[in-house]
Amino acid sequence: MNDALQQQILIAEHPQKKNDPSNGSGAVDERDREKRMAKVTMTVNGKSVSGEVEGRTLLSSFLREGLGLTGTHVGCDTSQCGACVVHVDGVAAKACSVLAMDVAGSTVTTIEAMHNPDGSLGVVQQAFQDHHGLQCGFCTPGMVMTAAALLAETPKPTEHEVRHALEGNICRCTGYHNIVKAVMAASGQPVSAE
Amino acid sequence: MPKDGGIGASTKRREDVRFLTGKGRYTADITLRGQTYAWFLRSEVAHGKINSINTTAAKAMPGVLAIMTGEDFAKMGGNPAGWLIQSRGGETMKEPKRPVLAHGKVRHVGDAYAIVVAETLEQARDAATAIEADITELPAVVDMAKAVANPANRVHDEIENNVCFDWGWIEDNRAAVDAAFKAAPHVTTLELVNNRLAPNAMEPRASIGDYDSGTGDYKLYTTSQNPHLSRLLIAAFVMGIPENKLTVIAPDVGGGFGSKIYHYGEEAAVLAASKAINRPVKWVADRSESFLSDAHGRDHVTKIELALDKNGTFLALRTETLANVGAYLSNFATVTPTFLHGTLMAGPYKTPLVYVNVKAVFTNTAPVDAYRGAGRPEATYSIERVVDKAARELGLDPWELRRRNLITKDMFPYTTPVGLAYDTGNYQATLDKLIEISDKKGFEKRAAESAKKGKLRGLGLSTWIEACGIAPSNLVGQLGARVGLYDAATVRVNATGNISVMVGAHSHGQGHETVFAQIVSDKLGVPASSVEIVHGDTSKIPFGMGTYGSRSLAVCGSAMIKAMDKIIAKGKKIAAHMLEAPEADIDFDDGAFMAKGTNKKLTFGEVAFSAYVPHNYPLATLEPGLEETAFYDPANFTYPAGAYACEVEVDPGTGRVEIASFTCADDFGTVMNPMIVRGQVHGGVAQGIGQALLEQAVYDNNGQLLSGSYMDYAMPRADDLPNFTVDHSCVTPCTHNPLGAKGCGEAGAIGSPPAVVNAVIDALHRAGHTHIAHIDMPLTPSRVWSAMQK
Ligand code: FES
C-alpha cells in the first residue's frame, strides 16, 4: 500500500493524531477533505450498490454499516489481523485498509456470497466445517476469503504455502492446525494431519 | 445411539453454518433503532491526578448527545473482586473501589475517564478530541519489586507498599516445609518470570446499552462469557438496580479466554448513557483499546525451590511469588494467583510438603486477571521448570525423575498437601502414551538430522494437572468466594416432542450448541437435530455462572443430565397412566417408555404430547407440561491431567526457535465430541507456544504499553506453528459427575509453555551450553542468542 493511503487511514482511525503539531497547518484542510461526503457506486456480491460516504469511510464500515453486510469483521486497527478480508476485483484485500471511495466502480465479494447457488456451503466453507477449522467464528470470514483467493491462484498449494498465505490472518482459537487441514482438503489434496 | 450422533461422536458443528456464511451475530453486528455511538476518553498517562475536565466545547460539537465523566458515576457502586483473600497474618485484603469511570485519579494508560455519545462514531471521536482534561502526571508504579519496596509511591493513596494481600498456603505447613528444606540433601532453586500476556480474543469487546423509558427496563448486549454473572455485578453491585430490570444478552461472542468473564466499566457506562439520552448507545472497542483496557493475564515473578533426596525423590516444595494485579482488582484477580495457583502446587507429584506464598501487588498497569488456565499455567510452569533443572543438577533423566515422583494410580483418591483431593487419574498411562506417540526413541536420529542442517534439536517434557469444573460452592465459600459456582439448565420438551434446552453456560467457540445437543440426544433418545440449545440471554436462561475454567461440561452438562433425569421420571409417571401399568414397571430406553413384560410402549413424543394435551392424563396427581430445571453444584473439582512433549530446533546463528513437533497425551475423562476436544487442545497449545516464544505485554518505566498493537505484540501466526499430535485415549472418568467429564479447554495452555522452554534448554545443553540454567519467556531470538554468548 502506498504511504499516502496509509497516512489517510491512520488519520481516519486515530483522530487524536490530527492534533499532532507535526501535521502542520495542513491538518485542517486534510480534516475537511476527509469529512466531505461523496457518492460511491460499486458492485457488491453481484449487485450494484451506491451510498454516500465520507472521504475517510473505510470499505469495512461501508460494507458493515452502509450495506448491513456484517460478515466482514473488524479485529484490529493496524491492518494486521485479516478478519476483514474481502475480494476486490477478485483479489484478497483487507477492507479495513481500503477507503470506500477508492474502490468505486470495483467488484467486491464478501463472505455472504461464498455459498453455492443452491444455498449450500461453498467448497472452502464446507471444508472448514468438515475439518473443524473454526471455533468462535470471528476470524472465519477473513480466513475463508483469504483461502479462496489462495486457491484461485494456486489450486494445489503445499501445506507450507497455505501457512504462508494465511500469515496475515490471525486466529486465536484454532492454533491453525485445522484451518490448514481445511484449506488442503478444499484444494482436493489428501490431508496429512489428524 | 440416535442416528445423528450422541456422546462420543465427532458430530460436525451446527453453529458453523452461520459463522461460515457471515450470519453470525456478534455484538458489533447489532444495530438498534435510534442507535447512537459512544467513544471513551482514556488516560494517556499511567498515573495522574485529574484536576479538571472541561467538556463545554466538546458538548457543542456537531452530533454530540451527551458527555459523562467519572464524577457523574462517583455515586455508583464499585466493581467488586469476586474473592476476598485473607493475608497470612489474618488481615483481609485491600480492595480499593473500582469505579465505572476514573475520577480523582487515573491509574493506568487506557483508564477511561469520560464517555462521549454522538449520532455517529466519527462525531463522538471528533468531540473527544475537544475535551480539555487537566491531568497532572504522577510517578508511575510499574515494577513489582519497586512497588513493594517504596512506601511513598502508591497506586492507591490508602494502600501502603501497594500490597493487596500477602497470602500463605498452607500457613500451618510452613514450619514443616522449612524444616524439610534445612535437612534436604539437595535443593534446586529457580527464579523465573511468568510473562504478562494480552488475551486477544479476536472479537474486541463491545457493548450496547438500551434503556426503555416506558418500562424502566435496561437491556445490555455485551461480549460476555457469563451474562448472568455480569447482570448480578452490574445490577446489584455497581448500578444498584433490581436484577429483574436488567437483561444481559451475550450473543455470538468471538472468543473469550477469560478476558470476557469480567464486568467492565464500559458496560455500566453505556447503560447509564442510554438512560440519560433515552436512546440505545453502542460502543465497540478498537484493538488498541483492547490492548490497553482488557484484563491481561499471568505476570508473576516467582522464586521456586525443590528439595530432593539423592535418588531424586521430592521432599518439599516452596515458592515465593509477586503477582501483578494491575491498577484495580478485576473480578477474578484475587482468586487467580491464590486458590487457582497455590492449590495446584503439588502438580501430579507425591511431594509431601508444599508451601506457597503470594503477594499481590497493585501497579499502574491494566488490571490483570484470569487468562486461559488462570493460575494453573503459572503453577505448572514453575513446577515443571524446577523439576527439569533438578534433573540436570542431579544428573537424572528428566522423564525418569518425573516418573519416580508421579502419584501412582493406586493412590487415588489422593489428598495433596495444598488442600485438593484428586478423585482419579493415571499419570503413568499418559506418560507412557506420550513416549509412544511422540516417538521418543527416534529423537536421537532426528537430532542428528537437525545437526546436519546446522540446527540444535532439543526435547522437552511436562507432566501437568489442573483443577477444573469450578467449583463446589461450600468449599469456595469457605475460601472467600462471594458467589456460588453451580450451574443450571432448563429442559423444555415442547408439545410435539422437540426440545429446547436453556443453559447457564455460554459458548464463544466451544461448540456447546452441537455438543450439548449430542448429550440430550443420547440421554433422551431423540435426534440431535430436534434439540435446540439456548444460551446467552438472561431473560431466557436459568441463573448459571457461565463458561470459564473448563467448567461447562462438568458443571452445566451435569445440570442438564439432572434436568433430564427429572423429565424421564415425570415421563414414566405419564406413561404408567397411559399404559395402565404400575410406575415401577416403566422402563425408559432409546426414546421409548415401555411397560415391563409387555409389548406396550410409548414414544417420547407421545408422552410429551400427552403432557401438553392432557386428555388422558393423571391430572389429580400430576401437573401438565414437561419442563424441568436443575441446578448442579459439583462435589469436587475435576482433575484433567496429561503429558506433553515438544521438540524444537534452535538456530545457533540467530537464536531463533522453531517448534519441530508438539505432542499431547491427555486424560480428559469421558469425551463427548473428539473433534471438538482436539480443537480445544490445538488452540490451547498455540496460546502456550505463543507465551513461550512470542508474546509479552511490555510496559516501560513510565507505564506506557510498548506492545499495544499487532505490530509489536507478536501473536502466533499460521507459519509460527506446527501441526500438533493430540491423543486423549487415556481415560479415567471423573468419579463425581454423571458425565465422567473433566474438561479440556485450558489443558493446552497449561501444559505447553514448560515443555517448550524445557526443549530449548535441552537443545542448548546438548550443544554444550551447560551454563544456561534458564531463559525467561518469551524465548525470543535475542534472548536465546544472548544466553548462548555468555
Ligand atoms: S480488521 Fe482488517 S486487518 Fe484487522
Ligand code: FES
Ligand atoms: S475461530 Fe476464533 S479467532 Fe479463529
